Amino acid sequence: MERADPTRLQSARYTSEAWAALERERLWSRVWQIACTEDCVPEPGDHWLYEIGDLSIVVVRGEDATIRAFQNACPHRGNALVRGHGRGLDRIRCAYHHWCFGLDGRLQSISPQGDAAKKTEPPRTARDPGIGLIDVRVDVWGGFVFVNPDPGAEPLERWLETLPAELAWVEMARYGCDRFMTVELDCNWKVAIDAFIETYHLHAVHPQMLAIADDVHTPITLYDKHSKFVQPYGVPSPRRGGDVDDQELWESFAANLGHRMGIPFADQMAPGPAPAVPEGKTMRDVLIGRIRDHLATLGPLYADLDDHHVIDDFHYHVFPNAIFNVFAGWYGLIRTRPGATPETCSLDMWNFDLRREDAVDAHPRPDEVVLPREEWPALGPVLMQDLELLGQVQKGLRQPGLEEVRLTPAESRIGRMHTVLDRFLDPPADLRLPGPRD
Ligand SMILES: [Fe+2]
CATH class of the missing domain: 3.90.380 (Naphthalene 1,2-dioxygenase Alpha Subunit; Chain A, domain 1)
Structure with a gap:
C-alpha cells in the first residue's frame, strides 16, 4: 500500500545527479508528455522536434495525415536524423549515409555501398524488411500531441484520468x-x-x-x-x-x-x-x-x-x-x-x-x-x-x-x-x- 503523501522531501531530489539519472532512466522514457500541438504539424510532411534531457523525438504528419512520432536516431549508425522543426518533408533522409525513411518510419532505400560491399556480406539489418525508425507512442487530446517512448504504456486516455471529462466544457x-x-x-x-x-x-x-x-x-x-x-x-x-x-x-x-x-x-x-x-x-x-x-x-x-x-x-x-x-x-x-x-x-x-x-x-x-x-x-x-x-x-x-x-x-x-x-x-x-x- 502506498504511503500518505510526504510533508518532507530530500533536497537532493532537486540537485543530485543520481536522482536526475533515475529520472532519465525511469521517468521520461515511460510517461506521456506533451510534445507539441496538432497545429505545429498541420500538413503532411510537417515535423516538430521535441527534446527533453537526452530524449529527442520527432513528431511527423504522414502523407495519410496521421501524426506519428519516432526516436530521433537512424537505425543504421545512430545519427540523429532531424535538427529542428520543419515543413514539407517527403521522406526522412539520414545525413550520414543517406538512408531514407518514409514519413511512416519505414525504410525506403539504402544508398549504394561501393566496392567494399562486394567483398563483404552486407549488414543483416540492411536486408531486414522490417527495419525502420524506432516508434514512439503518440496520442492526441485537446489539440495536444502527447508522446510516450514506452511501447507498453497505458493508453493516454487512462493516463489522463478524469481530466478530459472535467475539461470537456472548454473545448481546448x-x-x-x-x-x-x-x-x-x-x-x-x-x-x-x-x-x-x-x-x-x-x-x-x-x-x-x-x-x-x-x-x-x-x-x-x-x-x-x-x-x-x-x-x-x-x-x-x-x-x-x-x-x-x-x-x-x-x-x-x-x-x-x-x-x-x-x-x-x-x-x-x-x-x-x-x-x-x-x-x-x-x-x-x-x-x-x-x-x-x-x-x-x-x-x-x-x-x-x-x-x-x-x-x-x-x-x-x-x-x-x-x-x-x-x-x-x-x-x-x-x-x-x-x-x-x-x-x-x-x-x-x-x-x-x-x-x-x-x-x-x-x-x-x-x-x-x-x-x-x-x-x-x-x-x-x-x-x-x-x-x-x-x-x-x-x-x-x-x-x-x-x-x-x-x-x-x-x-x-x-x-x-x-x-x-x-x-x-x-x-x-x-x-x-x-x-x-x-
Ligand atoms: Fe507565482
Whole structure:
C-alpha cells in the first residue's frame, strides 16, 4: 500500500545527479508528455522536434495525415536524423549515409555501398524488411500531441484520468497559439513546476494579485497522478482584510486579465474608472458580465456557462511536467524540460486564445521564441516575479545543511507529484520519500 503523501522531501531530489539519472532512466522514457500541438504539424510532411534531457523525438504528419512520432536516431549508425522543426518533408533522409525513411518510419532505400560491399556480406539489418525508425507512442487530446517512448504504456486516455471529462466544457482544441516562449532557467525542472502549483506564495511574491484572486479559499483536488486547484477570481484575498475598493479591483483585473474582457493590451495598465456596480451586485458580477460580453463576440460556445466557470481559474498539473491554467476564453500551458544538469531546465510558456469559429487564421502554426534573459520583462510582472525567484530557490536547495524541505497543506500538490515520482523511480532508500516508517 502506498504511503500518505510526504510533508518532507530530500533536497537532493532537486540537485543530485543520481536522482536526475533515475529520472532519465525511469521517468521520461515511460510517461506521456506533451510534445507539441496538432497545429505545429498541420500538413503532411510537417515535423516538430521535441527534446527533453537526452530524449529527442520527432513528431511527423504522414502523407495519410496521421501524426506519428519516432526516436530521433537512424537505425543504421545512430545519427540523429532531424535538427529542428520543419515543413514539407517527403521522406526522412539520414545525413550520414543517406538512408531514407518514409514519413511512416519505414525504410525506403539504402544508398549504394561501393566496392567494399562486394567483398563483404552486407549488414543483416540492411536486408531486414522490417527495419525502420524506432516508434514512439503518440496520442492526441485537446489539440495536444502527447508522446510516450514506452511501447507498453497505458493508453493516454487512462493516463489522463478524469481530466478530459472535467475539461470537456472548454473545448481546448478550439483555441490557437500564435507563438510560445521558452526561457532557460538555472533551476531543476521540478522547482519550476512547484512554483506554479501552489497559491501560497502569492502574498509574498505577487502581492498585486491579492486584489483580484482568493489565494486562501483555493480548493485542491489530488488525482492518482495529477492535481488541480480552483481559484476564485474577481474577489480580493482575505489577506487584504477587506481594504480593496472597486477601483483597485477593476484596475488590477484589467492589468492582469484585461484580455479576458477584450481590453486591448495598450489599455490594460490604465483602464479608466471602474464601471458602476448595480444595486445588489458586486464588482465580480460586473467583471463576469464583461467577460461574457467578450466571449460572445467569439461565438456561442460559452453562452450557457455558469458564473464560476466564466471567471474562475481551473488549474491542472498533468504529471510530470505540464500545467494548464484554464480560464474561459484563454488558457496557458507551462511545460518544463530538464537541462544538461539537474540544476538547469527549459520552461516553455504557451498562451491559447479562443478563436472565432469563422476566423481564417484561427489555428496558426506556433512560433517558438527563445527569450534571452534581458527580454524576460516582456512576459509581464507576474511571470518575472516567479522567474527571478527560481534560481534563488535552487541555490538554497544546494546548501549542504539543508537535507530536507517541508510542505504545508497548501503545497500538497507538490507532495503528490513526488509520491508519483517514487512510483516510477523506485529510488534507493536515501532518496525515497521520508515517511512515518523511516
Ligand atoms: Fe507565482
